[in-house]
Amino acid sequence: MRYRYAIAALVFLLCGAALAGAERVLTEGGGDTAIPGASTGPAADFSLPDLDGRQVTLGPFLGKTPVLLVFWATWCPECKAAIPEINALTTGPFAEKLQIFGLDFRESREQVALAVKSRGIRYPVLLDERGQAARAYGVVGIPTYILIDRRGNVAYREHVLPGKEIARLLAS
Secondary structure, eight states, X not given: OHHHHHHHHHHHHHHHHHHHTTTEEEOTTSOEEEOTTXXXXXXXXXXXXXXXXXXEESGGGTTTSOEEEEEEOTTOHXXXXXXXXXXXXXXXXXXXXXXXXXXXXXXXXXXXXXXXXXXXXXSOEEEETTSHHXXXXXXXXXXXXXXXXXXXXXXXXXXXXXXXXXXXXXXX
């Protein structure tokens, strides 16, 4: 049993290391500074293809409606377990008040489309094929949930789905 936990921890750390590569940039003084939108402050805009190949840009939503970004992968068991709860947000009391985007990290369109269909995902899924959105948001490990408020600022960034934070944000 400990062996399985050790392997899971190693996989998590390796995924985090792969994602962390371009997370930070060096400044002139030698210190490092996070790319905008990585933790708090203004959300980083991006444009990614959906499963039909259409480009979806985050910009039109920023400053207008709260957005939940779900960074995930088809092989991730925690991501799979969260799908019913995320699907519930698309039909529950928050359905008209919250835009949800699933951002698949570096997998093929075919693999992702198969997972979306077989798992019954009901929210839009975008393909972060080169990991540029994940790097812009400082994602280290998946799942990562980024909640952007209606002013366009990052309000939540964690590896667990925001429950009460969504209700609080949408109530204000």
